[in-house]
Amino acid sequence: MLAPSLLLLLASCQNGEAPPPAATSSGGGGDLAAVMAERGLTEDDVLAAAKTYAPSGKLDDYVIFASGGHGGNIIVIGVPSMRILKYISVFGPEPWQGYGYGGLSDDVLYTQGAQGGKEISWGDVHHPNLSETAGDYDGNFLFVNDKANARVAVVDLKDMMTKQIVANPLVMSDHGGAFVTPNTDYVVETSQYAAPLGNEYATIDKYQTDYRGAAVFWKFDKTKGRIDEAASWAVELPPYAQDLADAGKLGSDGFVYINSWDTEMSAGSEGKGKPFMESGASQNDMDYLHIIDWKKGEALVAAGKTKVIKGMRVIPLDVAAAEHVLTFVGEPKSPHGCDVTPDGSAVVVGGKLDTHTTLYDTAKMKDLIAKGQFTGKDPYGVDILDFQSAIRGQKEIGLGPLHTVYDDKGYAYTSVFLDSTVVKWNYKNLDEPTESLGVQYNIGHITAAEGDTVSPDGHYVVAMNKMSQDRFTNMGPLLPQNFQLIDTSGPTMKVIADMPIGLGEPHYAQMIKADKLHTITAYTPPGINPYTDQKSEFAVASGEERIVRNGKKVDVYMSVIRSHFTPDNIEVNQGDEVTIHLTSLEQALDQTHGFAVDMYNINVSMEPGKYEEITFKADRAGVFPFYCTEFCSALHLEMMGYLLVKPEGA
Ligand code: CUK
Numbered sequence: 001m002l003a004p005s006l007l008l009l010l011a012s013c014q015n016g017e018a019p020p021p022a023a024t025s026s027g028g029g030g031d032l033a034a035v036m037a038e039r040g041l042t043e044d045d046v047l048a049a050a051k052t053y054a055p056s057g058k059l060d061d062y063v064i065f066a067s068g069g070h071g072g073n074i075i076v077i078g079v080p081s082m083r084i085l086k087y088i089s090v091f092g093p094e095p096w097q098g099y100g101y102g103g104l105s106d107d108v109l110y111t112q113g114a115q116g117g118k119e120i121s122w123g124d125v126h127h128p129n130l131s132e133t134a135g136d137y138d139g140n141f142l143f144v145n146d147k148a149n150a151r152v153a154v155v156d157l158k159d160m161m162t163k164q165i166v167a168n169p170l171v172m173s174d175h176g177g178a179f180v181t182p183n184t185d186y187v188v189e190t191s192q193y194a195a196p197l198g199n200e201y202a203t204i205d206k207y208q209t210d211y212r213g214a215a216v217f218w219k220f221d222k223t224k225g226r227i228d229e230a231a232s233w234a235v236e237l238p239p240y241a242q243d244l245a246d247a248g249k250l251g252s253d254g255f256v257y258i259n260s261w262d263t264e265m266s267a268g269s270e271g272k273g274k275p276f277m278e279s280g281a282s283q284n285d286m287d288y289l290h291i292i293d294w295k296k297g298e299a300l301v302a303a304g305k306t307k308v309i310k311g312m313r314v315i316p317l318d319v320a321a322a323e324h325v326l327t328f329v330g331e332p333k334s335p336h337g338c339d340v341t342p343d344g345s346a347v348v349v350g351g352k353l354d355t356h357t358t359l360y361d362t363a364k365m366k367d368l369i370a371k372g373q374f375t376g377k378d379p380y381g382v383d384i385l386d387f388q389s390a391i392r393g394q395k396e397i398g399l400g401p402l403h404t405v406y407d408d409k410g411y412a413y414t415s416v417f418l419d420s421t422v423v424k425w426n427y428k429n430l431d432e433p434t435e436s437l438g439v440q441y442n443i444g445h446i447t448a449a450e451g452d453t454v455s456p457d458g459h460y461v462v463a464m465n466k467m468s469q470d471r472f473t474n475m476g477p478l479l480p481q482n483f484q485l486i487d488t489s490g491p492t493m494k495v496i497a498d499m500p501i502g503l504g505e506p507h508y509a510q511m512i513k514a515d516k517l518h519t520i521t522a523y524t525p526p527g528i529n530p531y532t533d534q535k536s537e538f539a540v541a542s543g544e545e546r547i548v549r550n551g552k553k554v555d556v557y558m559s560v561i562r563s564h565f566t567p568d569n570i571e572v573n574q575g576d577e578v579t580i581h582l583t584s585l586e587q588a589l590d591q592t593h594g595f596a597v598d599m600y601n602i603n604v605s606m607e608p609g610k611y612e613e614i615t616f617k618a619d620r621a622g623v624f625p626f627y628c629t630e631f632c633s634a635l636h637l638e639m640m641g642y643l644l645v646k647p648e649g650a
């Protein structure tokens with residue numbers, strides 16, 4: 001039975017009036033107790049509902065930017081309601097946003113995003129990271145990596161559009177990325193599977209001599225909001241399968257930490273009696289946490305101590321080792337996760353085949369490197385720190401600790417894959433007992449409110465579970481993942497909402513306070529090219545619309561406003577090259593139009609004030625309606641026109 005106080009609270013919340021004395025009718029389908037009985041809800045269920053339910057029009061306190069995995073997108077989710085607010089297309093075409101269907105976004109997706117000249121239309125997004133100022137999310141940009149094709153994308157949060165993709169010229173896959181340094185001077189992308197740098201060829205028996213990893217420091221130009229490829233550089237790494245990475249902060253600012261899991265340099269079997277990667281890479285008791293002194297690296301680059309590979313300046317491995325831009329310290333079995341604490345004093349590393357997390361002390365490591373106290377070298381001449389001297393301690397967590405996030409009270413929350421738990425522990429007092437909460441099931445990453453900043457907010461943690469088995473109505477053999485919202489504000493952790501993720505396999509996510517976002521509602525003045533943030537020279541005002549023919553080149557200057565395109569008839573000859581310059585003259589909130597040309601695979605979204613540009617060859621003759629794809633007004637269906645392509649020789 002529900003506590004009377006809770007009933008009263010719920011009743012008063014629902015109608016905004018003073019609670020009635022006894023009976024608690026909430027109107028509609030009966031009273032609360034009856035609904036609870038009918039649906040089999042417990043008091044805990046109702047309390048969880050009250051903590052997460054968003055009445056129509058009520059906004060969320062936090063926003064999550066979750067990776068979409070090999071869906072290639074970003075999923076934006078409100079907290080605590082766990083409502084999907086938006087998808088942001090990044091590495092794959094998506095028609096609703098008009099992304100990759102003939103407009104300006106084609107340049108980002110297919111030209112900038114090409115790898116070695118090959119057009120790619122998907123990506124594997126793992127780690128979204130928000131831009132930071134002084135170690136705090138500033139709400140300006142979001143960076144994501146593409147594990148499959150070694151790319152990094154820049155999303156502008158003012159309009160939540162992907163504005164740039166940079167293709168890594170050195171490595172063939174990435175993983176540790178796209179992490180930022182505390183002032184977003186650099187977006188860091190580190191390799192995963194080793195290969196010869198710069199897309200060279202070498203047989204697999206040359207794995208140790210010719211295969212390499214790399215940590216790329218993409219220079220971010222905060223004024224332009226773009227990565228400056230020419231000002232970026234890299235550090236060459238041994239072929240150790242680098243994994244996750246994180247940037248130091250406060251006292252450890254200037255360092256980047258990367259874990260690795262194949263110091264055995266097991267390069268697979270190929271039927272030659274060698275073990276498969278999964279066991280070959282698990283022989284050693286210790287792999288190496290990579291400690292990169294990027295400020296020293298930056299100075300070496302400025303001093304020209306680099307080689308150039310495919311146009312990128314690279315600090316060679318021997319130089320990085322000799323100058324201690326790169327130093328190692330051992331890390332226990334099959335490491336995963338690499339998460340710097342909010343105070344910057346430690347790095348927490350999990351282990352897929354371990355039961356502990358290891359807490360590395362960033363000040364001790366810095367000190368040992370400065371004093372030159374090493375216990376040995378790896379085969380590439382990289383100095384190794386003594387494990388026991390470098391750590392603050394280890395914490396027994398459970399089977400397969402992966403990732404760790406933090407709250408405002410000195411607690412760490414570690415995802416434990418094999419146990420399917422979230423374990424809360426005090427990283428400042430390792431003697432304090434842990435608290436464990438079961439999640440459904442097999443949690444991968446975990447995220448916390450403002451969790452990667454120097455000042456986390458606490459209250460919310462989200463478990464990003466790989467499996468959902470019995471949680472949702474069966475959707476066939478491909479199941480959604482399951483996000484579970486956990487309330488950490490009380491004496492014990494509680495799961496208060498489940499959310500199926502039906503598009504993509506999220507890895508990491510970050511959660512920002514909603515009021516830190518500075519989103520726009522329209523491009524002002526009309527005619528702004530979202531990729532330059534400037535008014536396009538080809539934008540038109542009302543009355544300036546026209547069609548200009550120049551031999552086989554046709555330029556259409558078109559305006560878009562409720563409920564017509566001007567001009568609405570475009571006559572061209574088969575074989576003409578046509579460019580349609582579209583200007584939305586709208587400024588009103590939510591007055592989005594679309595522009596789609598039937599049979600031509602052309603489809604763009606025209607948000608208020610936006611400029612778009614579509615160039616295509618009119619190679620198919622015929623009569624092709626074009627129309628507005630958004631139901632924008634009562635006369636939306638009438639918002640159409642014709643592209644008439646006169647057949648050759650007609
Ligand atoms: S990885 Cu996916 S669960 Cu790519 Cu960050 Cu650990």
Ligand code: CUA
Nearest residue numbers: 593628630632
């Ligand atoms: Cu414009 Cu429909």
